[in-house]
Amino acid sequence: MPLKILTANRLIDGRPVWYCADGGWSEEFSDAAVADTPHACTLFELAARQAIASNKVVDATLINVESHNGSFVALRLRERIRANGPTTHRCAENQNIYGEYRVSL
């Protein structure tokens, strides 16, 4: 099965967050826990329902990732942009708007 991670947007500010192995949610894609079995996916879906029910996050969804040079990368460009911020670099440099999210796609 394809590797999966669980992502959502934080309710209070809409920021993308990723579900971690410790049961928390991180703003860092690299902190995300990876599900590699159907059972793990089921547990992720349960965690998503709980986080939605407790008003921590919205729009929780499992996305496909792949292993690449020792780290995980989202398969879809959309998810890579969610993880890394807009690719409009000039604007970012002018305004220092991306902070810690400025990593290469």
Place this chain on the structure above:
Amino acid sequence: MYRYDEFDKAFVTARIAEFSDQINRRLVGEITEEEFMPLRLRNGVYLQLHAYMLRVAIPYGTLSSQQLRKLAYIARCYDRGYGHFTTRQNIQFNWPRLVDIPEILKELAEVEMHAIQTSGNCIRNITSDHFAGAAADEFADPRPYAEILRQWSSLHPEFSYLPRKFKIAVVGAQTDRAAIQLHDIGLWLKRNSSGKLGFTFYIGGGQGRTPMVAKLLHDFVLEEDLLSYTTAIIRIYNLYGRRDNKYKARIKILIHETGLQKLREEIEKEFAVLKASELKLHQSDIDAINTYFRAPDLTDCSEWHYNLKQLRLNDSAFGDWVNQNVTAHKHPDYAIVTISLKSTGGVPGDATSDQMDTIANLAEQYSKNELRVSYHQNLVLPHVALGDLKTIYDTLLATGLASANIGLISDVIACPGLDYCTLANARSISVAQQISTRFSSYERQMEIGAIKLNISGCINACGHHHIGNIGILGVEKKGTELYQLTLGGSAGNNCAIGEVTGRGFTADEIVDAVEVVINTYLSLRQSSEESFINTYRRIGIELFRQALYGTTRKIS
């Protein structure tokens, strides 16, 4: 400019209180996201890829200095130091926190602004000519009528749950600068042979996945019947418009499926009932609104013309900017200045807080406190004395806003695309940045001449790709971005939908493909006076196709 009356203040204040309460109830879990989503959308709050997005209405694209300063302040204090002016003459903030939205709305209300009806299946912000009230070719100022429509459509109980969103645009000049034939209702303010003001009504225009040019519904409807005739149209649409399929719910589809003549009969029947109702506009009401839009007092000064001529000779870059960004005003000693938000490699439509403050100051000092937003994603100073042009240019130059490219290839319209938008399939901004960089030479741009290049990151067409002389549509194919090219689209008086050239181009190929199109045009035009669109209309698409697909392998 229009100023809120007690009714406006009351409804905006009440809506802020209501929506703030809804936000608080959402944050503590008293309402679910499913319940909350339609409420937030009705108040202009979207959830995008990286954050919430707040879309603020700029009615008919008219702003005061004070309002622009407030937008700059909101960008600085509640967002990330910039805002994005849109193809609907609105502004979007890309990074607000949901928890801050009530405060932002209160800030906006202080300057008589709000975000109501910037989303949802209702009548959206009324758009208009960004040169309204200033253009030399104007019959009459369309803004008073846009304001009447704004007041009538705001929180209109009958039209709050239409089958789909509904867009209205109004112009009042010889040139249609608001693309009215791409709106659900397009209104062209005119005088009839008796000198009476009225409107030509177009209906059923729109872009999106089924682009259509609006059809002429009525040659001339008297101004007193503006609201009753508009009501008749939207009432019939509300009654018969499809609600089973959102992709077939716009009025353009209803017209296509029902036939214009049959709908016209229904509309006329409804209008006959409404004509003598309370919707009839009385001259005193029109006059009252007109007073808000009185032309500013402008001083005559013929010697400015001579001085300007000298300044243009002494500073060629200033001369280029005047040629490209300055338009004739109805007063011969004044001009309309378009401030380009399309710097080389920049993000079309983005302005930083500092830039907004600078522009607000310029408007206050040199443009009677007035500004406009164009659907081309630029800002406009509508009433500038010719004698002040150089000072304005110098200030813009120091602020990175002096690009002399209005109407040229680097004046790209682009939606936020996949860099921000949850609906997008491909990036738009990065393509726009590459194009403005590739064609950054002023001489090259002038050689190419007048052209519109528009980019959308998905089929919803917020970037108006269908009406670009060159249109680019980003799609996702097998997980990667692919860009379809269309040629021959056009807004304005000769409105047309562009034709797809053929198979799409990868992100690495698309700018080269544009260059092939440009070089083909340059080699085939009859003279340097023949614009891209005129060459296209003369020769058609085939030679462009041959050039593109004969050389694509070379490109890749």
